[in-house]
Amino acid sequence: MTAETAHHWPVPPQDGYTVDDLLTLPDLPPHTELIDGSLVFVSPQRIFHSDTIDLLVSGLRHTVPPELKVKREITVVIDRRNGPEPDVSVVRAAAVRSRTQTHFQVRDVMLACEVVSPESEARDRDTKPHKYANAGIPYFWRIEMGGADDHPVVHVFELDAEARVYVPTGTYRNRLKLSVPYDIDIDLTAIDEL
Known part of the structure; x- marks a missing residue:
């Protein structure tokens, strides 16, 4: 099973995400960032x-x-x-x-x-x-x-x-x-x- 089949990923809006989306979207992984309208997921930390x-x-x-x-x-x-x-x-x-x-x-x-x-x-x-x-x-x-x-x-x-x-x-x-x-x-x- 891959990550794509294990989880339903949200489809980005036409003009990208906003800070409002970042702060309100449910079930985002911890420490998700918003850079230039794109959600950035962080890998496990060392x-x-x-x-x-x-x-x-x-x-x-x-x-x-x-x-x-x-x-x-x-x-x-x-x-x-x-x-x-x-x-x-x-x-x-x-x-x-x-x-x-x-x-x-x-x-x-x-x-x-x-x-x-x-x-x-x-x-x-x-x-x-x-x-x-x-x-x-x-x-x-x-x-x-x-x-x-x-x-x-x-x-x-x-x-x-x-x-x-x-x-x-x-x-x-x-x-x-x-x-x-x-x-x-x-x-x-x-x-x-x-």
């Missing part, structure tokens, strides 16, 4: 991906100021045809309205983080950073597995607001110490303890 998200969330929450919140794997509505799901987001605290909330508006996102997986490499390196920058998210981190110990390597970017592109500001191994969007100090080698 331990590195899960552990890195846990490490970042814990580290970011350790020093987050009260006006911001750290959230994992929540849809960010960029426009009618784009609703990606960053692995980790730092959002304005006022944007967190209830425990049943399923998405944030892009204007409320200060930092979007993507942990690169083999199946998401092109989206995490090209498509999503381009969309995040064009939408005005001030900071973006791309995290990849690297080095002999397969530790996280964090590529940090800051928005050039006029050009609407990200400018690299550093690559971090072992320790991620930054002052923006707030004071952050994460021991990246702590992934070995998870």
Whole structure:
């Protein structure tokens, strides 16, 4: 039996899906994203991906100021045809309205983080950073597995607001110490303890 015969897949609308569809279609697989009107299904994640998200969330929450919140794997509505799901987001605290909330508006996102997986490499390196920058998210981190110990390597970017592109500001191994969007100090080698 193949996936096609095992499940009835929805037929895309003529002009593609919208964020409203993404947020209301029943039985979508977990972590489905909307990119340019197309639904993107995510393959099963590797331990590195899960552990890195846990490490970042814990580290970011350790020093987050009260006006911001750290959230994992929540849809960010960029426009009618784009609703990606960053692995980790730092959002304005006022944007967190209830425990049943399923998405944030892009204007409320200060930092979007993507942990690169083999199946998401092109989206995490090209498509999503381009969309995040064009939408005005001030900071973006791309995290990849690297080095002999397969530790996280964090590529940090800051928005050039006029050009609407990200400018690299550093690559971090072992320790991620930054002052923006707030004071952050994460021991990246702590992934070995998870």
